Amino acid sequence: xxxEKSQIDFITEIKQKIRRAQYDAxxxxxxQLINLxxxxxxxxxxxxxxxxxxAIVPTLSRELQKEFPGIGGFSERNLWLMIQFYNEYNGxxxxxxxxxxxxxxxxxxxxxxxxxNLERQFYIMTAAKFGWNDAITxxxxxxxxxxxxxxTQNWSCYDRPQxxxxxxxxxxxxxx
Numbered sequence: 001x002x003x004e005k006s007q008i009d010f011i012t013e014i015k016q017k018i019r020r021a022q023y024d025a026x027x028x029x030x031x032q033l034i035n036l037x038x039x040x041x042x043x044x045x046x047x048x049x050x051x052x053x054x055a056i057v058p059t060l061s062r063e064l065q066k067e068f069p070g071i072g073g074f075s076e077r078n079l080w081l082m083i084q085f086y087n088e089y090n091g092x093x094x095x096x097x098x099x100x101x102x103x104x105x106x107x108x109x110x111x112x113x114x115x116x117n118l119e120r121q122f123y124i125m126t127a128a129k130f131g132w133n134d135a136i137t138x139x140x141x142x143x144x145x146x147x148x149x150x151x152t153q154n155w156s157c158y159d160r161p162q163x164x165x166x167x168x169x170x171x172x173x174x175x176x
């Protein structure tokens with residue numbers, strides 16, 4: 001069956017609308033998941049502060065897995081990561097608004113590999129801006145200088161940093 005150009009264009013446009021809607025739906029789910037993990041991390045951190053201690057984490061993990069079979073994300077390890085996620089980003093003016101910009105998997109890698117909040121901010125912003133998939137962040141070279149060079153080689157002279165720290169400090173100063 002031969003299609004006319006106008007039909008091909010129409011079909012292409014509909015396909016693009018579907019892909020855009022799928023992407024928007026995934027982003028919405030990601031935001032909700034990140035918010036849930038933030039809230040769980042906050043709740044557990046607060047209970048630990050009330051002298052519940054570390055014992056609540058394995059208990060909570062077992063209970064959540066029993067209540068929600070087949071739904072991943074409630075292992076002891078992941079609960080500890082939620083607590084770390086909340087503790088590391090809570091109250092950090094430049095990081096807290098960015099938490100929903102990237103996936104949980106990227107946050108895990110960033111929390112594990114980045115030494116400070118400025119470095120975390122750089123990688124969150126870069127992953128969001130360039131749409132890095134989870135494979136890029138898991139490959140072990142996520143924070144290597146080669147990645148920084150790959151990211152910055154196409155930046156204009158106005159946003160090319162002499163160093164990632166200087167660029168972040170400059171961009172923060174310009175925002176204020």
